Amino acid sequence: MRLSSLFAFASAALLPAFVNAGAGTSSHFAGMDEAVEIQKESIERLKDFLGPNSFPGSSNEKRAAAPPPTIEFKNPKAQEFFVDGTKIPDVNFDAGPSWSGLMPISGAKNETRKLFFWFWPTNNASNGNELLFWTNGGPGCSSLEGFLQENGPISWSWGQAEPTPNPWSWTNLSHVLWVEQPVGTGFSQGTPSIENDDELAAQVMGFLEQFLEVFSELKGKDFYVSGESYAGFYVPYIANWIYEHPEGLDLHLKGISIADPSLSYGVVQQEIPALRFVQANQNLFPFNSSFMAELQNISDSCGYTDYLDKFVTFPPNGMLPLPIGTNGTFSVTPDCRIHSPIQRAVTTLNPVFDVYRVSDTWPNLWSVLGFPRSTQEFVYFNRTDVQDAIHAPHINWMACTDTNVYVNTTTGRPINDQSIPSTLSVLPNVIEKSERTIIVHGLADFILVAEGTRIAIQNMTWGGKQGFQTPIEPETFRLKDMGVFGNEHTERGLTFVEFFYSGHMTPQFVPWAAFSTISFLLGRQPTVNTA
Ligand SMILES: *[C@@H]1O[C@H](CO)[C@@H](O)[C@H](O)[C@H]1NC(C)=O
Ligand SMILES: *[C@@H]1O[C@H](CO)[C@@H](O)[C@H](O)[C@H]1NC(C)=O
Ligand SMILES: *[C@@H]1O[C@H](CO)[C@@H](O)[C@H](O)[C@H]1NC(C)=O
Ligand SMILES: *[C@@H]1O[C@H](CO)[C@@H](O)[C@H](O)[C@H]1NC(C)=O
Ligand SMILES: *[C@@H]1O[C@H](CO)[C@@H](O)[C@H](O)[C@H]1NC(C)=O
Ligand SMILES: *[C@@H]1O[C@H](CO)[C@@H](O)[C@H](O)[C@H]1NC(C)=O
Ligand SMILES: *[C@@H]1O[C@H](CO)[C@@H](O)[C@H](O)[C@H]1NC(C)=O
Ligand SMILES: *[C@@H]1O[C@H](CO)[C@@H](O)[C@H](O)[C@H]1NC(C)=O
Ligand SMILES: *[C@@H]1O[C@H](CO)[C@@H](O)[C@H](O)[C@H]1NC(C)=O
Numbered sequence: 151m152r153l154s155s156l157f158a159f160a161s162a163a164l165l166p167a168f169v170n171a172g173a174g175t176s177s178h179f180a181g182m183d184e185a186v187e188i189q190k191e192s193i194e195r196l197k198d199f200l201g202p203n204s205f206p207g208s209s210n211e212k213r214a215a216a217p218p219p220t221i222e223f224k225n226p227k228a229q230e231f232f233v234d235g236t237k238i239p240d241v242n243f244d245a246g247p248s249w250s251g252l253m254p255i256s257g258a259k260n261e262t263r264k265l266f267f268w269f270w271p272t273n274n275a276s277n278g279n280e281l282l283f284w285t286n287g288g289p290g291c292s293s294l295e296g297f298l299q300e301n302g303p304i305s306w307s308w309g310q311a312e313p314t315p316n317p318w319s320w321t322n323l324s325h326v327l328w329v330e331q332p333v334g335t336g337f338s339q340g341t342p343s344i345e346n347d348d349e350l351a352a353q354v355m356g357f358l359e360q361f362l363e364v365f366s367e368l369k370g371k372d373f374y375v376s377g378e379s380y381a382g383f384y385v386p387y388i389a390n391w392i393y394e395h396p397e398g399l400d401l402h403l404k405g406i407s408i409a410d411p412s413l414s415y416g417v418v419q420q421e422i423p424a425l426r427f428v429q430a431n432q433n434l435f436p437f438n439s440s441f442m443a444e445l446q447n448i449s450d451s452c453g454y455t456d457y458l459d460k461f462v463t464f465p466p467n468g469m470l471p472l473p474i475g476t477n478g479t480f481s482v483t484p485d486c487r488i489h490s491p492i493q494r495a496v497t498t499l500n501p502v503f504d505v506y507r508v509s510d511t512w513p514n515l516w517s518v519l520g521f522p523r524s525t526q527e528f529v530y531f532n533r534t535d536v537q538d539a540i541h542a543p544h545i546n547w548m549a550c551t552d553t554n555v556y557v558n559t560t561t562g563r564p565i566n567d568q569s570i571p572s573t574l575s576v577l578p579n580v581i582e583k584s585e586r587t588i589i590v591h592g593l594a595d596f597i598l599v600a601e602g603t604r605i606a607i608q609n610m611t612w613g614g615k616q617g618f619q620t621p622i623e624p625e626t627f628r629l630k631d632m633g634v635f636g637n638e639h640t641e642r643g644l645t646f647v648e649f650f651y652s653g654h655m656t657p658q659f660v661p662w663a664a665f666s667t668i669s670f671l672l673g674r675q676p677t678v679n680t681a
Contacts, residue, residue: 195631199662216246220278221271221325223249227364231541233268238304239535241313245304246273249365251541252339255356257363263340265357266330266542268294269365270303270321280672281371281401282324283388285331287380287412289567290551292336293328294531295519296378300657300664302328306530307658309515318661323672325368329357331384334555336531337542342555347383347569351391358399373401374671379598379654382411383569390576393583406580407588407671409656409664410595411603413573415472415480418609419602420489422457422473425449427599428492434508435496445488451475452486458601462608464621470609493596505597507653521549571606578612581643588645588671588678592652592659593636600648613642622646627663630680635663638678645670647678 216235223229228249235245250268254261272278284301286293299307305316320326330336332350333343344350362369373392377385385408392403413419425445428435437445449455452475461470472478475486497503504510506522520529530536531547554564569575581587589607591600608617618641627636627647637648649656649663657664670678 199631216244217273219247219271220273220275221367223365223367225364225366231269231364233540238539239533240306240530241304243315245315247271252337252543253357253360253364255333255340255353255360257360263333263343263353264338265333265354266294266337266339267357267361268297268328268540269361270326270328272321272323272325273303273319274322277322277324277672277674279372280324280404281368281373282320282326282668282672283373283375284320284326284328285375285377285381285384285388287378287382287384288335288550288555289332289380289383290335290553290555291380291521292330292531292547292549293377294330294336295521295549296655296657297328298530299517299519300378300655301661301668302326306518308517310518316661318657318665320657320665320668323665323669323674324374325371327361329354331357332555334553335551337537337545337547339543342553342557343559345556345559345565345568347387347567348391350384351388354388355391355395355398358401362400369400371401373403374405374407375403376407376409376668376671378409378411378656380412382408382413383567383572385411386572386575386577386580387569389580389584393580403584404673405584405586405588405671407590407668409590410592410598410654411589412571412598413577413589413603414571414606414609416489417472417476417480417482418605419598421452421475421482421486422454422605423599423601424489424492424596425454426458426601427596431508431594434500435492436499437495441495445492448486448488448491452482452488454488458605462601462604464608464617465615465619466608466617469616470605504653506595506655507592507659508594508596509651509653519549573606573610578610581612584643585673586645586671587643588647588667590647590649590656590664590667592649592654592656594652594659595654597654603646607644607646612644615642618646622648626679628679628681629662629666632662633681635660640677645678 231249231251233248233250235247238245248268248270252264252266255263255265284293284296286296301320303316303319303321304313306313330338331354333340375385375389385406389403389406392399453473457473475482477483493505500511502510502512502514518530534544537544556565556567558565591603593600618639622637622639624637625634627638629635636650639646647667649660652660666680667678669675
C-alpha cells in the first residue's frame with residue numbers, strides 16, 4: 151500500500167452536495183465535493199512537507215536505485231554482514247545497503263551470548279558524523295518492530311499490504327543501529343544472565359565494543375541512544391553506564407531520547423491518571439453512568455482524583471507522595487485497581503480497542519509482525535527467506551518474547567528487573583551529562599499515560615532542582631504545515647513533548663513529529679518545533 155492510498159477518497163458513503171434533510175426542511179450540507187477538496191489540500195500540504203520528489207504517489211518500482219553508500223567498511227568481516235537492499239523479501243524497491251547479524255557481547259572465545267543488530271547508514275552524506283542507537287522495550291520486545299513499523303527506512307506498518315519506503319526514516323538524519331537486546335529478545339542468542347539494567351548496560355556496551363571492531367569506521371562518532379516504552383529503563387541505564395565508564399567505548403555520547411517511557415511505578419503512570427484520561431477522551435470511552443460512578447468512587451477513595459491538581463505543580467512543593475491506594479507499598483491494592491477495569495470495559499464496547507492507541511476502532515488492522523494482535527498467516531521475521539537475507543538464525547522469532555530476560559543469577563530462576571525506575575535513580579545524572587535529553591509521550595497512549603509521565607518528571611531532581619519550575623504551557627509544540635501539534639517544555643537540559651494523535655509508538659503513529667524531535671536531539675534544528 152502506498153501512502154497515497156491512505157487518502158483514498160471515499161465516495162459511496164458521502165452525502166451529495168445537497169440533500170433534503172427531512173419533511174418540510176431543506177438544508178445545505180457540506181457534501182462530497184467539499185470533502186474531496188479538503189482531502190486534496192491535505193495531500194498538497196504533505197507534498198510541501200516532504201519535498202516534491204519524495205511523495206510516494208509515484209510507484210515504488212519506478213524509484214531510482216538507492217544512492218551510493220555514505221560509509222564503507224574496510225574490515226573484510228563487515229562483508230559477512232552485508233545486506234543487499236534489492237534482495238530483501240517482499241521489498242520491491244532498492245532499500246540501499248545495510249549490515250546485520252549476530253555480534254557477541256564480549257571478545258571471550260567461549261562467548262555464547264550474541265545480540266542481533268541491523269545497521270543502516272544515513273542516506274544523507276552530510277549527516278554521517280553521528281550514530282543513533284534504537285531499542286524497543288518490553289522487557290523482551292524486538293527492536294526490529296521499531297525498524298519495520300516505526301522509524302526505519304522500510305515501512306510495513308499496521309494495515310499496509312506491502313512494505314513502502316518510509317519518508318520519515320531516521321536514517322535521513324543519522325546512521326542508525328537497531329539492536330535486539332537484552333539476551334533473550336528476538337534473534338539474540340544465549341541464555342539470559344542479568345538481574346538489572348546496570349548488567350544490561352554492561353552487555354550492550356560489550357556488544358558495542360565488538361561491533362566497533364568490525365565496523366571501525368564508526369569509531370569516534372557522536373553517539374545518541376533512543377528507545378521507547380520499557381526502554382525508559384534501558385536507555386537511561388545504558389547512557390549512565392557509558393558516562394560512568396568513559397574509557398571503554400570509542401564513541402562520544404551526547405544525548406538520549408525516550409518515547410512513552412516507563413519512568414516510575416505503575417501506580418504513577420497507569421492508575422492515577424487513568425480516569426482523567428477517560429474523561430478527556432469521553433467519545434472513545436462511552437461508559438454507562440453506573441460504571442462511571444463506580445470508577446469515580448475508586449478514584450476518590452484511592453487518592454487519584456485530585457492528585458494531579460494537588461501535587462503536580464510547577465515548581466512542585468516537595469517530594470510527591472504515593473497515593474493512599476498503595477497502602478504504603480509501590481503498587482495499588484486490588485480494590486484500587488482502575489486501569490485494567492477501564493481497559494476491560496472499553497474492550498467490551500470496542501472489540502478492537504488498542505491500549506497502544508485508543509483511537510483505533512473496527513475493523514482490525516493486520517500487522518505483519520503479529521503485534522499487538524496475531525492477525526495474519528505469517529510473521530515477517532519468522533520466515534526463513536527473510537532470516538537468510540539478514541543473516542539471522544532460523545529460530546521461532548517473536549515480536550515480544552514469552553520468556554523472562556531477567557534471571558536470578560544465583561538460582562537461574564526468572565525474576566523481574568531489579569532496577570529502580572530511572573527518574574529515581576540514573577536519569578538525573580544522564581540529563582546533567584548530556585547535551586540534550588528528550589522525553590516524548592503520545593496523548594492517545596493508554597498503556598502508559600502522558601499525565602503519569604508528568605508526575606514522574608515532577609518527582610525527579612536534576613540540575614539541582616526538583617521538576618520543571620515553570621508550567622508546561624499548552625499549544626507550544628508546533629509543526630510546519632500542521633500548526634499546533636501538542637505541548638513542549640524545556641528546562642535544565644530536559645525537553646518534554648506531548649504529541650496529539652499519537653499512541654504508544656510515536657514514530658509509527660506521528661512519524662513527522664517523532665522525526666522533528668530526533669532532528670533536534672541530533673542538533674540539526676534549534677528546537678523540536680518546525681513552525
Ligand atoms: C528523507 O530522504 C528522502 C531521500 O532523500 C527524501 O525523499 C525525504 O523527503 C526525506 N524526508 C524528510 C522528512 O526530510
Ligand atoms: C568463558 O570462560 C571463562 C574462563 O574459563 C569463564 O569464566 C566464563 O564464565 C566463560 N563464559 C561463558 C559465557 O561461558
Ligand atoms: C541533508 O542534511 C543536511 C544537514 O542536516 C540538510 O541541510 C539537508 O537538507 C539534508 N538533505 C536532504 C535531501 O534531506
Ligand atoms: C464506593 O467504594 C466504597 C469503598 O470501596 C464501597 O464501600 C462503596 O460501596 C462504593 N460505592 C459505590 C457506589 O460503588
Ligand atoms: C517521589 O520520589 C521520592 C524520593 O525518591 C520517593 O520516595 C517517592 O515514592 C516518589 N513518589 C512517587 C509518586 O513516585
Ligand atoms: C494495608 O496495610 C496494612 C499494614 O501493612 C495491612 O494490615 C492491610 O491488610 C493492608 N490493606 C490492604 C487493603 O491491603
Ligand atoms: C455498564 O458498564 C459496566 C462495565 O462495562 C457493565 O458491567 C454493565 O453491565 C453496564 N451496565 C449496563 C446497564 O449496560
Ligand atoms: C514461526 O515459524 C515456526 C516454524 O515454521 C512455526 O512453528 C511458528 O508457529 C511460527 N511462529 C509464528 C509466531 O508465526
Ligand atoms: C536470588 O536467589 C537467592 C537464593 O534463593 C536469594 O537469596 C536472592 O535474594 C535472590 N535474588 C533476587 C534478586 O531475587
